[in-house]
Amino acid sequence: MITRFLLQGMDRNLRLFVLLVLAIGIALPLLNQIMPPSSPFYVPAWLLQLIGKYLSFALLALAVDLVWGFCGILSLGHGAFFALGGYCMGMYLMRQIGSRGVYGNPLLPDFMVFLNYKELPWFWYGFDNFGFAMLMAILVPSLLAFALGWFAFRSRVTGVYLSIITQAMTFALMLAFFRNDMGLGGNNGMTDFKEILGFSVQADSTRAVLCFASAFTLALGLVVSAAIVGSRFGKALTAVRDAESRMRFLGYRVEGYKLFVFVFSAAMAGVAGALYVPQVGIINPSEFSPANSIEAVLWVAVGGRGTLIGPVIGAFIVNFGKTWLTGALPEFWLFALGALFIVVTLLLPKGVVGLWGQIKARSQAKKARAPA
Amino acid sequence: MSPKRILAVLLSVLASAALAGAALAADLAGLIANLTAGGFGERETAITALAASGEQRAAPILEALASGQLYVRKSDNLVLIGKPDGNQLSLTEAISGKTAGSGTEAELDRVRVNNRLRGVIEAAVGSLTLMSPDARVRRGAAEALFKRRDAASLAALDVALAAEKDPRIKRAMSEARAASVLASDAPTAQKLEAIALVRERADRDSLGVLDATANSATDPEVKAAAAAGANATRQTLAAWEAAQNVWYGISLGSVLLLAAIGLAITFGTMGVINMAHGEMVMLGAYTTFVVQEIIRTSAPHLFDASLLIALPLAFVVAGGIGILIERGIIRFLYGRPLDTLLATWGLSLVLQQAVRSIFGSSNREVGAPSWMSGAFQLGQLNITYGRLWIVVFSLIVFVTLILVLRKTPLGLYMRAVTQNRPMASAMGIRTPRVDALTFGLGSGIAGLAGVALSQIDNVSPNLGQGYIIDSFMVVVFGGVGNLFGTLIGALTLGVVNKFLEPYAGAVLGKILVLVFIILFIQRRPRGLFALKGRSVE
Amino acid sequence: MKFGSMMRTGMVAAGLLAGAAGSAFAQGAPIKVGILHSLSGTMAISETTLKDVMLMLIEEQNKKGGVLGRKLEAVVVDPASNWPLFAEKARELLQKDKVAAVFGCWTSVSRKSVLPVFEELNGILFYPVQYEGEESSRNVFYTGAAPNQQAIPAVDYLMANEKVQRWVLAGTDYVYPRTTNKILEAYLKLKGVKQEDILINYTPFGHSDWQSIVADIKKFGSAGNKTAVVSTINGDANVPFYKELGNQGIKAKDIPVVAFSVGEEELAGIDTKPLIGHLAAWNYFQSVKNPTNEAFIKTWQTYTKNPKRVTNDPMEAHVIGFNMWIEAVKKAGTTDADAVIDAMIGIAVPNLTGGLSAMMPNHHITKPVLIGEIQGNGQFDVVSSTALVLGDEWSDYLPDSKDLISDWRKPMSCGNFNVVTGKCGGKGK
């Protein structure tokens, strides 16, 4: 039953793509581990970390696409869910530092010590347990999404209005987390992590594993999303995107559909955040900044909304470009990035994947003509 | 300073009239020499001595010193007063007061003072200027002495009071005297009536005096009276404070209105989510900067008019670029509002970086013309001219815009096109042209906002970023497509914000406002003033 | 798959670069110096200047023939005011470009973000900005001021010269102001200031509407005794803050404001006439008169082709840091990190205020503390200056850090040695 459910949405391209993601997730870490640094095939740790980061971004992009591309809800607040997931992971990693902090306080993280905290705030309890932290990384974003969606969808807040309130949400959260009184590290957030599950976060082996974990989770995310989209639920979902009121007159409770995807995608974003933090080694309030959420949307647009492969490709293109250009032409990379966004929205409304599709269609048309 | 010194100052003031200046001229030179030599400590003694000399020249020299216009010429160690004109300084000899040509900072050593010395000088000059022929100066001196409330200035005040004619200044002086009395060891009776007098002022300064007395006084009777007076004053001030908050709210609201109103057009009536709106504001601010730069270098006397000159230019620049954007990007995206969001976001990145590469990434100075700097008291309300003008300006912009929409053909076309595009074009309205103009208008207004904001905020490439989100909140809160909604929305948010701030603090206040907006949208998904009816669907 | 190929090219490119850099060290190929300052985003306002200064210093050094007979080559990257990106770029500089040293960071969070990277890859970072202290890493050299090199002398000055009795501690809500204010609070109490005479206020980043807060300050100041404001407000929010001060007519002689984050660069954005007499505490002012400084200003203004271009304290910090690094490299005879790190300690180079600054075993440097008053021309008049003060990384006014010291000389070589327990590693167990 479940396997049937999981496989129903997978077409051939997608199967190949998922395999490719897994291949990357396995090959690169292996190359890093077994190859000697001298070998041309050696994958340096920094590249591994980069890929890991892209992979978690790709997962975030997929989450955004699920609500935007398939249900027409443009959320400008997914960065918030991502960051919340990240904070849960961050709190776990913070607790793992234990007495290795500069003040050697066995219980309190450094930032609490020099802000004269006497004991651990209540919401920090339990985060020394990995399982609990991961559960929270999924639950906290989901609950927030549920609360927001429950009201918003029932009172039929749609389109731009929804986008704006999601933006307001992430903006408010950013301001809140900037406050040192939140007890979450204020502007500096959390950093200088030591261990995850007892393995040093700085060890190449750990990075290899994290990179693989990200790839695996992304693959899983793709499969599940495909299943949802391919199900009769998915058909209804896209129908809601295209003609919401028509669906109502057919007797569908549109709210339920929207709420489910919204919450699911928020949870996915949370997981992405949790994977992101140990690989970049810092989590802080700027992750909540509205700009980040908008950028995530742009990854989707670049890759191709409404497809499952698109967001992943988009996330990789944009972030690879960013990494490369901030080094190659630091003074001008913003021009390039901005131009990319403009060009894509103007010329490639279906994104890169769409372009690829058009090219393929054209070449087939040629073939068809050829024999005549 | 010690009572003895002030007394000396005062006596000499009276004496100086009688005594012949010539005799003292010699040691005036000596005094001034001391003034320029040594560290701040020596300088202080020199100042008081100079004041004590009672020379007519003393006051101008000390004022020059206080305002950092007293120089020693490197070549001949001559002490000069330098008033800036252009890049040069026009010089007059300190002692004789005759002109000594001009020079540059490089050829001169400025005689340095610090806050403490400025205080000392003011006191010295202050007790001198109590007798000044200029009424404004006398009044200023009295006010200064009231704030200083130094028992030592009593004597000076008594003399001045005796000589004073103008009742208002007399009042000020007697209040200053009362304050000084409270600082002195005068008998209880005097102190009590002094308290009564001070109490009538019922403003911050008098509160300060009363509190200080309440704390310091030994005599229980005085203590009680002062405390009572202080409490009474506090209550009056509390009422004023509420009013002050409203004013702050309105002025914050007017800033929001300025930033949002352009958006209300592009977003509200055209449905374009213009993420580059903030950058239009920024362009307006930079236009102001450029205008001022040109004026500074080529026509300094025009400086006070710089903003008025900048306004039309900013409108044209921002509006023009707006039209380019509409023709180049937006027009391909009508009916895809969320896509306009993405494209214009990319655009905002480009514009920011462009400005950064042209003007550099650091802040640019935009000066305030004289008519926009400073503040005035309305009862206990402190209203700064800058803010006042911004409020006025934002309302003017708002009203003009309404008129444009209601009364001009462009406005008519705009409404026609936004209500029913095909019908409008069928009736021969050139809709593309109208679109371009509408967008240009919106952007132009953003440019105007930039001119105003340059007065209160950073002129930096990030200027726009700070306002874009707030602007969207305002428009959505007020109700898209409804300018009055925008007005009300902006003012409401401003006032609410300012009333929360004292209790919740700046950050929490803002957060609460955002949460409030989110909840409000749940209640009224289409904002404060929504358009009802079938046309919405 | 498009991105697959992209990554492959990326990897190959990386491999080549790594190889190139690796082999480079053998011959007299240039020594790479990393510059890690934001050129875009919110911090570009402050950091871009530092990038330019570094480029200038490197150019100057190359005119002198570089160091160890090798030219210097600057590697500029843009971390875009994005803290995770700082870490990524730091890694790129150290692992891909194999730079010998990195000059960079402004905000504490950016430093905190790159710190683990530098410690892991054993790189060298020169950090040029005044900061909250409470840190000492083997791989970081702190050329900016620690709180005791800025805050406390400023407070002393106000107490002594302006007889200030009431204090407003206004700051942006992040670590530097929080810590500095904690230290100041403790210090003031020690000096017998009563709790009700201290008002602490925090505002968000880029706070632009200061009406209420300035009004509060006025209110607090009008209550009798002489009041001063100690401002740790972060760069961007200062312009509106000072504009509001000017408009509401708060004169320096009534309520002086002493700032720790406002230098010539920030004032360049304001009309300073209404602000004459407000103070700032730094270790350097452009107005300081001495040959070294005048020479530096001259080169800077010619380099930037802008005779009005100002200099400021963090720039001096980079000058000091860079010269120290050059000296250390000469002393060590190599750019190898460990050798240079050891060589650094004890090196003294002239600072721009006419003295010698020395690198101390705690990786902080000695500097004079100058108090300046704002002038009408956007410059500062120095009204007080101290002898050389050693940066104190672990403040004596915070309960948990007063027992800690840092000494990177062997055999101790420890960043948080606890003098009570006699153990390295904070409280110990």
Place this chain on the structure above:
Amino acid sequence: MRSTSALLYLSGVTVSFDGFKALNNLSLLIEPGEMRAIIGPNGAGKTTMMDVVTGKTRPDSGEVVFDGRADLTKLDEANIATLGIGRKFQKPTVFENHTVRDNLLLALAGLRKWHRLLLAQPTKDENHRLTEILSVIRMEEQQYMLGARLSHGQKQWLEIGMLLAQDPKLLLVDEPVAGMTDVETETTAQVLREINKTHSVVVVEHDMSFVRALGVKVTVLHEGSMLAEGTLDQVSADQRVVEVYLGR
């Protein structure tokens, strides 16, 4: 709320948008199995009336009762639809990105809950119903074509098919023959009569010839309230109706 034998019962329904009364104290009775044509000039309130019945618009006052028990003013679109009121829009709206078959599947009476749909697969008799309807609307060949690719007429047919699939008790049809050829109009009339055998139908229409072709009881709306009721001949004899249509 009074109980009645009528299938649809409107009484004293008033709706106003910013002062303008779209419906003004309108009362209307539809008996089970009846087919009713509603005519009236533009702005007479025909569409608003449908909005009220389908729950899109809430009346300011008045009763709307379905099937003698359900108070429609309290329910939203989804409930009303599941109660068995189907609506066909003037402009055919089908799901453009779905195949004809999927369009029908979505309309098919039965599953509506999101959590049931996640795992649901089309059952045997569901598929049976689909093929049945496809044959009724004569679209077997196009069943895997995307909605977007269909011609205007085909869309009309598909939508009718969707209504059949939805299988409502009462069917509201808004100007079904707008922009149709005479032939299409005639067949549409047939189809509606066909449908009427098993469903009650309310048709809103301008086209008199079509109404005549239907040959059913007619209600004339004017300025939001009922002007006249009866056979087409009766109403067109009515003086006021003539005035309304031809003006003075």
